[in-house]
Amino acid sequence: MNSARLLPPLTRATQVAALGLEKRVYSSLALFFRSACKESYHLVSVESADISIIDMDGYKASHVLEQHKIDYPTRPVILTSINIISSSKGLFIQKPIKVSSLTNALQRAEQQVLSTKSAVSNSLLTDSRKNRSVANTKVKSEVRSKENSEPRKENKIHQPVRVAEVESSSKVVPDEPPVLENNIKIKRPRPVIAKVNARVKEPQLWSARSLDSLVSVSNSGFHLMSDELKNDAITARLLRQLQYNPQGMLQGYFKKAYDTALASRCNVRLEGPWRPITILINKHTVLVESNFRHVFALSAMNFRPEEVSITILPKDESDSVYDGEITQSIEQFVWKLCLRTSRGKVPIGTDLNVPILLKQWPNFTRTTVTPHALRIAALWAQRPTSLIKTAKILNISLSYVFVFYSSALPLNLLSHMNGEKVHKTTSLEPKQHTYRKLFNSLIEKLKSKTIST
Amino acid sequence: MANLKIIFTGPVGAGKTTAISTISDGNVILTDANASDVVKDKKSKTTVAMDYGTVRLEGGECIHLYGTPGQERFDFMWDILTKGGIGLVLLLDNTRNSPFQDMKFFLGQFKNFIERTQVIIGVTQMDRKAAPCIENYHKHLNKLGLNVPVFEVDARNKQDVSMLVKGLLYSLDPCIAE
Numbered sequence: 001m002n003s004a005r006l007l008p009p010l011t012r013a014t015q016v017a018a019l020g021l022e023k024r025v026y027s028s029l030a031l032f033f034r035s036a037c038k039e040s041y042h043l044v045s046v047e048s049a050d051i052s053i054i055d056m057d058g059y060k061a062s063h064v065l066e067q068h069k070i071d072y073p074t075r076p077v078i079l080t081s082i083n084i085i086s087s088s089k090g091l092f093i094q095k096p097i098k099v100s101s102l103t104n105a106l107q108r109a110e111q112q113v114l115s116t117k118s119a120v121s122n123s124l125l126t127d128s129r130k131n132r133s134v135a136n137t138k139v140k141s142e143v144r145s146k147e148n149s150e151p152r153k154e155n156k157i158h159q160p161v162r163v164a165e166v167e168s169s170s171k172v173v174p175d176e177p178p179v180l181e182n183n184i185k186i187k188r189p190r191p192v193i194a195k196v197n198a199r200v201k202e203p204q205l206w207s208a209r210s211l212d213s214l215v216s217v218s219n220s221g222f223h224l225m226s227d228e229l230k231n232d233a234i235t236a237r238l239l240r241q242l243q244y245n246p247q248g249m250l251q252g253y254f255k256k257a258y259d260t261a262l263a264s265r266c267n268v269r270l271e272g273p274w275r276p277i278t279i280l281i282n283k284h285t286v287l288v289e290s291n292f293r294h295v296f297a298l299s300a301m302n303f304r305p306e307e308v309s310i311t312i313l314p315k316d317e318s319d320s321v322y323d324g325e326i327t328q329s330i331e332q333f334v335w336k337l338c339l340r341t342s343r344g345k346v347p348i349g350t351d352l353n354v355p356i357l358l359k360q361w362p363n364f365t366r367t368t369v370t371p372h373a374l375r376i377a378a379l380w381a382q383r384p385t386s387l388i389k390t391a392k393i394l395n396i397s398l399s400y401v402f403v404f405y406s407s408a409l410p411l412n413l414l415s416h417m418n419g420e421k422v423h424k425t426t427s428l429e430p431k432q433h434t435y436r437k438l439f440n441s442l443i444e445k446l447k448s449k450t451i452s453t
Numbered sequence: 454m455a456n457l458k459i460i461f462t463g464p465v466g467a468g469k470t471t472a473i474s475t476i477s478d479g480n481v482i483l484t485d486a487n488a489s490d491v492v493k494d495k496k497s498k499t500t501v502a503m504d505y506g507t508v509r510l511e512g513g514e515c516i517h518l519y520g521t522p523g524q525e526r527f528d529f530m531w532d533i534l535t536k537g538g539i540g541l542v543l544l545l546d547n548t549r550n551s552p553f554q555d556m557k558f559f560l561g562q563f564k565n566f567i568e569r570t571q572v573i574i575g576v577t578q579m580d581r582k583a584a585p586c587i588e589n590y591h592k593h594l595n596k597l598g599l600n601v602p603v604f605e606v607d608a609r610n611k612q613d614v615s616m617l618v619k620g621l622l623y624s625l626d627p628c629i630a631e
Contacts, residue, residue, distance in 0.1 A: 284586075331588075360591045361602040364620065365613045372631055378623035381600050394628060433626035435457060435539065440630050441510040443622060446476070446615040 013042045014110055017049035019068070020058030022241075027343060028300040029053075035297030036099070041106065049075070051109040056081035057095070065089065074116050076109035096248075096302040099273045242402070243348045244341070246410075248302040250274060250295070251334075251341045255410070257310045258330070266315050272308040274298045283319050285327035292328065292336075299340040335367045335407050342406030344399030346387070355384035355417040356405065362413060370407075372400045379430065384417040393429055456514065458537050459618065461504070462521040462563065463544035464555045468577045468608030469520040470504045472544060475614045477506025477518060531562060540621045541572040544608065545590075548582045553593045560597065571624040572599075575606035575617045 016033070018026055026043070033041040046052060052072070054065055056079050068077065077090035085092050091105045246252045253270060254277065261268040261281040270277040275290040288295050328336075346352075358380035364373065375394050379385055387405060391398045408414050433439065461469040474481045481504060504520030519534050535541075543559050545552045556574070560567065576590060590603045602620040606613040622629060 359600065360588075361600075361604075361620075363587045363603070363605055365604040365606055365616045369616075374619055374623045375627045375629075375631060377602070378620075379627040381602075381624070382627070430627055432628065436626055436629050438457060438510070438514055438516075439622045439626060441512060441514065442508065442516055443619060443629060443631070445508055445510055446619060 013039055014051060014106070014113070015044045015049045016041050016051045016053060016106070017046040018043055018053045018055075019046060019064055020055040020061050021053070022055070022058075025055075025300075031297050031300070032099075032102075035293050037103075046072075050113045051076050051078065051106065053078045053080065054090075056083075056085055076112040078105045078109055096304070098303075098307070099298070099301070239352075242345050242398075243350065244345045245348045246338075246341055248304070249341055250299050250301075250303070251337055251410070253303070253308050253310075254334070254337060260310050260312065264312050264315075267313040267317065267319070269311040269313060270308070271311065272303055273301075278313070278322075279330070280319055280322060280327065283322070283327070284330050286330055286333040287322060287325050287327045292333075296336060296340045299337055300343060329366075331363070331411055332367050334410055335362060338410050339368060339370060339403050339407040342403045344403050346402045346406055347409065350387070350405070351416075352387045355386050356380050356390075357384040357415040357417050358408070358413060359415050360413045362408060362411070370400060370403050372396050373404050376401060376404045380414070383430065384415075456517060457539045458517045458519060458535075459540055459542060459621070460519050460521065460535055460538045460563075460566075461542045461544060462531070462559055464546055464549060464559075466549075467544035467546040468575075468606075469544055471608035472542070472575070472606075472614045472617075473504050473506040473518045473520050475609060475611055476508060476618065478509050479507065481506040535563065535566045538566065538570065540570045540625060541567060542617055542621060543572055543574045544606070545574060545576050546578050547576050547585070548578045552576070552585065553590070556590065556593065557597065560599070571621055572601050573617055573621040573624065574601060574603040575608075575613070576603060577606055577608050579605045580607070 018029055021029065030043050033039065033043060046068075052068060052075055054068065054077060055061060056065070058064070065077070065079070068075075078093060079085050079090050080093045080095055080097060082095045084094060091108055093101045093105050246255075250272070253272065257268050257270040257277070257279055261279045265281060267281055268279045270279070274295045275288055277289075277295060278287050280287065358377050361377055361381065362373075364377075372394060375396075376390060379390060379393065385393065387398065387401050390401045394401075405414070461473055463469055470481075504518075506518040506520075508516040508518065510516065519538075521531050521534055541563055543556070543563075545555055545559075549555060560572070563572070574590065574594075576587065587603050587605060594601060594603070602624065604613070604617060604620065606617060608614065
């Protein structure tokens with residue numbers, strides 16, 4: 001039964017406000033809504049929202065919540081925290097936030113919005129219509145409870161659930177019991193053919209604006225990372241905020257899956273709260289069920305090892321079964337995944353003052369080019385330069401340097417240099433070319449040529 | 454008023470003429486002749502003197518793009534063409550029997566010019582023949598002690614050719630504005 005016919009659907013995307021979230025989380029949420037939820041939800045300011053999400057671990061969070069209750073007494077609130085919070089205060093999601101719990105909470109909040117709206121309109125109706133409405137509500141709740149026990153059908157509002165559903169529905173009993181390696185289930189052969197609907201348009205140039213939207217969403221009340229990055233002094237507190245740990249993220253799990261594929265010389269499937277990813281080790285390519293963007297949208301989230309499984313596909317399975325599927329080279333995939341995971345941060349443990357050498361240029365015509373990436377590559381290829389100094393020499397935000405570094409490092413394109421000799425060369429800044437002005441004009445001209453194409 | 458030169462080189466059929474036409478303003482001067490030797494199996498016409506195109510800049514300056522003839526018997530032209538050049542774009546055809554030998558040959562021929570300036574490599578026809586991959590080119594370059602940009606390109610694609618030229622310019626001066 002189609003639930004959309006019985007439940008009055010919201011005619012527009014549900015408006016969601018996020019209060020007190022760290023900027024990176026905020027950006028991830030925006031991406032998640034845009035990609036995985038197909039814009040069923042929009043992040044908006046607190047004034048115009050239907051639902052509010054409040055991070056209770058944020059500064060003065062209790063005060064924000066109290067004020068919110070006064071300003072918007074009927075609005076559903078979803079609270080997030082590391083610690084468990086009483087459900088009387090609102091819907092609650094414990095961190096680390098799982099896709100399924102977030103979508104469930106959003107759906108419950110949506111239901112609250114709908115029931116509030118229907119209560120308001122009902123109060124204007126006659127008694128007889130009120131009675132009918134009560135009867136309808138009963139039917140709705142019955143249908144809803146039935147829906148909960150059945151797989152959900154295609155519905156715009158409920159689209160996010162599919163992320164979790166695909167995962168659970170595609171699970172196949174393995175031929176052998178799963179082996180636990182580093183807390184990740186390694187399953188043995190399972191003959192499944194992956195399908196890809198993705199169309200990948202290359203090359204993709206990232207404008208400064210689009211990267212800024214990832215690294216520095218400037219909503220009031222959120223951490224203004226890019227502003228602080230303009231300052232010379234990187235405090236220990238800021239450094240912690242500028243780092244991320246890829247281990248628990250898709251990047252970390254992909255690395256493990258790739259290592260498994262290399263060791264077994266078999267194709268490997270990586271499954272989790274994202275669409276299944278298959279590594280075709282002999283073809284050196286990656287294919288994704290559904291769109292690559294769906295996978296990338298989840299790149300900034302943390303997942304528990306028990307949510308993830310790595311399946312070694314049968315050795316006798318020919319690569320030809322994947323012919324015609326749209327794939328990406330492993331380098332291309334890793335580059336994109338890492339830059340989306342980084343979002344202007346660096347992996348934990350990065351020394352910002354160690355000179356970096358570019359051992360090999362990325363294939364910039366066939367991958368995403370972040371702002372200033374060519375300049376950073378050219379500088380590092382010629383003279384090892386630290387992350388901090390690179391930003392100074394090129395007069396750019398550290399975010400751009402960080403995102404390039406974080407993408408190039410896993411592909412083994414970089415070397416960390418040490419020693420006096422290196423320090424001597426890095427102390428020299430690149431000499432200004434005689435024709436710098438002319439080069440600037442030519443760059444401008446080339447830019448206009450490619451834009452007009 | 455400065456007028457700069459960028460040199461496009463590479464073996465026959467690598468896409469030099471096409472690349473120059475792709476980013477030039479106005480008409481490109483071609484010195485094509487009917488191919489009479491082994492080249493005719495690959496294409497009907499080939500460059501015998503040079504290709505020439507221009508990119509006109511706002512201040513009235515002009516960037517000259519010169520394409521060398523690909524056949525080795527015209528290599529006496531190469532020295533003449535490189536005079537006053539700011540950098541080299543080396544295009545390699547991935548479908549040829551030994552693209553690494555081509556690479557080594559051209560890098561050797563233009564060694565003095567590259568030492569004074571910079572070089573960038575564009576590999577064409579990778580859609581027709583994926584191997585060797587870009588990684589393999591880098592491995593061979595390492596053996597030659599070079600760390601230069603290598604991009605997969607379609608010489609007909611403006612974005613690709615522009616990216617090559619941009620890579621060359623940033624290699625010459627990373628501090629130029631983006």
